[in-house]
Amino acid sequence: MTNSGGEYTHVIDVEGLKTQFGDFVVHENLDLNVREGEILGVVGGSGTGKSVLMRAIIGLKPPSEGDVKIFGQNYYEADHAERLAIEQRWGVLFQGGALFSSMTVAQNVMAPIREHLNVPEELAKDIAALKISMSGLPEEAGSKFPSELSGGMRKRAGLARALALDPEIVFLDEPTAGLDPIGAAKFDELIVNLKESLGLTVFMVTHDLDTLHATCDRVAVLAEKRVIACGPLDDVRQADHPWIAEYFSGPRGRAALEHKAS
């Protein structure tokens, strides 16, 4: 989405980010922005810091240097009330769904509603049922426990919970990991549909080349502690970097490209 001057509105602005665990530096001088209404895919080799970057943005990993702004605000400098207000504007689907195993799907989806919204129980139930249906789950899934669901259904339940508060942005950490190719393609379709129907912005960490092709407006590549390339997939694929060449032009990269063309 652009403003009247034709510039993109940014939901997230990361500048000069440094994160570390003790002496071990994960990111240094990392810059990244996420534009309103886009699906941004974040890729990179194992251990390059994709999940830590997501955690730095959602307030779970304080940076040792740099500035992380979401909705124009620095979460780490915000007071308690401001933080709660920011948290209501995002939804997160952690790897594996991170659902409460002792609660049904409906109770899981109602948890953030109960925590953040002062609404009567019946309304909370109705909102949860709506989010469950939006995530492509049958109505009866609401009364099931996570252990009674397939991997794909658990992802959808996690997504329903991420959508509970009508977020403006959702963070997805490897949403198609562990899904079979048909389940993964359906999940991709769901994400694109939600983005289009709700005007959602999506920050998605993924290893899945088919997902990148099917869903992402832009792709950011993490290597050498920073974002080494960011742009539309066709541009990023051409970037002169050994990891990019291997990832996008190796056998799996070529297969994903052919799959997209077919």
Ligand SMILES: Nc1ncnc2c1ncn2[C@@H]1O[C@H](COP(=O)(O)OP(=O)(O)OP(=O)(O)O)[C@@H](O)[C@H]1O
């Ligand atoms: N809590 C922690 N304590 C110490 N080191 C950590 C912690 N969390 C992550 N790291 C380290 O930070 C680096 C980046 O981890 P991260 O999980 O972000 O990688 P990733 O790019 O998401 O990897 P993958 O693709 O394998 O999931 C890794 O070297 C990891 O070992």
